[in-house]
Amino acid sequence: MTISIRSVEKKFGRYPALNHVDLEIADGELVALLGPSGSGKTTLLRTIAGLEFPDAGQVLFGAEDVTFASAAARRVGFVFQQYALFKHMTVAKNIAFGLDVRKGAEKPSKAEIAKRVDDLLKLVELDGLGSRYPSQLSGGQRQRVALSRALAVQPSVLLLDEPFGALDATVRRSLRKELRRVHDATGVTTIFVTHDQEEALELADRVAILNAGRIEQIGTPHEVHDNPVSPFVCGFVGEANRFEGTVSGGRFTSGAVSFGANGVRDGAAVGFVRPHDLVLDDGGLEVRVDRVHVQGALASVSARAADGHHIEITTSRADAPRFSGAIKVAPRMSHVYPA
Amino acid sequence: MAAQPARARHPTEDPAWVKVLVIGLVALFLGLVLILPLAAVFAEALRKGVDVALAAITTSDALAAIKLTLITAAIAVPFNAAFGLCAAWAIAKHDFPGKALLITLIDLPFSVSPVVAGLIYVLVFGLQGWFGESLIDHDIKIIFAVPGIVLATIFVTFPFIARELIPLMQEQGVSEEEAAVSMGASGLYTFWRVTAPNVRWGLLYGVLLCNARAMGEFGAVSVVSGHIRGLTNTMPLHVEILYNEYDFVAAFSVAALLCLLAVVTLVLKSVLEIVQPDVKRGGGH
Known part of the structure; x- marks a missing residue:
């Protein structure tokens, strides 16, 4: 799914979080939104997800204008910063949630749901942990559950908010590779937010650098590192x-x-x-x-x-x-x- | 292995005499202010033997008071549970104009004297009140009747459950709800499957506190009740009447029963804290 952000603006009170943002994301791309805190990167991600509606501008999925469509209607898979796993549900129930809420003809059979959960647990290398509760998992495992829960609905786009922020350095590095592998295996258009330039440069096909609600530069990790267009990008990347x-x-x-x-x-x-x-x-x-x-x-x-x-x-x-x-x-x- | 000093204490621990002094003071205070009076209640109740005490709490007036107290709690507690859940959900998970005002209003029953709370209802529904005449015309009795008692109790116990749930829900944030909604869950489904299970222990805790107060409320209920024996007397009011009639054994017997109900509530609360250690922190497993 290609995603187009056109002249999107968003204010929180009088504070402009997004200031005339344009961004084109190609089908199957893995894009990082990189910036310091308060740069608007999470707001941009949530606007793409349908968790925030912009004050002005358009969000397009393919040719369809989804600016004011709900997150569910957009079929996004969202991985929250602290994972937001349902504490009182097992891992399997967590992953199945997006399928369980469907109604009528759209709802897969019990067996299909179970199969999908199993496949996803294998994909993120958590087979056999389906009956655990989130509190019985390590941080890295919770992250994987959140990832497979987001993938369960076969999303048109996968969105991750600081996916590795809460993890220690070793786990972080291995999960980065994991996300890249899962992205390559599923081919789903993926956008993730990070303030860690190393993470963005290592993982993404393209990196968008945000500062004060604007995209300062977008390009491959090489381009933004070797040819930064502004002092901000130069100082922030590398x-x-x-x-x-x-x-x-x-x-x-x-x-x-x-x-x-x-x-x-x-x-x-x-x-x-x-x-x-x-x-x-x-x-x-x-x-x-x-x-x-x-x-x-x-x-x-x-x-x-x-x-x-x-x-x-x-x-x-x-x-x-x-x-x-x-x-x-x-x-x-x-x-x-x-x- | 090096020999341990005979009286090693933890480096951050206070010296023994400080601990003994502080704990002793607390124990003394609790004993004088709490345990001694409570023991006195039971001692007075049983002064003339168990039979007399039992007889005192099984007179028809006493039984009517017990029944009324239970009915009042049975109405007020579910009502406040429903209201508390709604209010906490609205306040903790949503932003809307007037939110600060709502939070202040929820606290109002805590800051208003219960007597005033009772008078408010007399003023509104009483014979000389705003709706007094039209109520008489329709033959509806609120003041000096069960509805008034229930209303006054609801008013006084209004904040217990909401106050318990608001900080809990605020701490939990909205990301689980957002996750559910982003996966296509409706608002109601999200509430029952995600929000409510996350606060169930906090809710139960609030219900216990609310129940304890609903059964024990005196001031507001006293104003609206009219003290009609066998009809509009709750247990606390019955105790007062018996006491004023110098029927000390009966008064203390009913009081002891009321204390027992409170003790049961507290025991339930402690059991809850033991089996579910994160009640105060919130959350499920």
């Missing part, structure tokens, strides 16, 4: 050293730091350099290394420029010994935006 300075004649200068800024107009500007884009260079900026922190195959280097500006460098573990005392570094790549 790590970056931030410098405030001026551009003059195609060159950005901030204290002792200076690098090329082709095509940026003269005047005040902000420059960003990703930690892994700083390399040793004899003609570069002189910095003093404070600390080297090795993590897996990489090493993070904390350094300080002559003017006291803190600089983060990422390098390979093998190269780490070369980063000590006074070194000279230069950016391989940088992003400069007029302030």
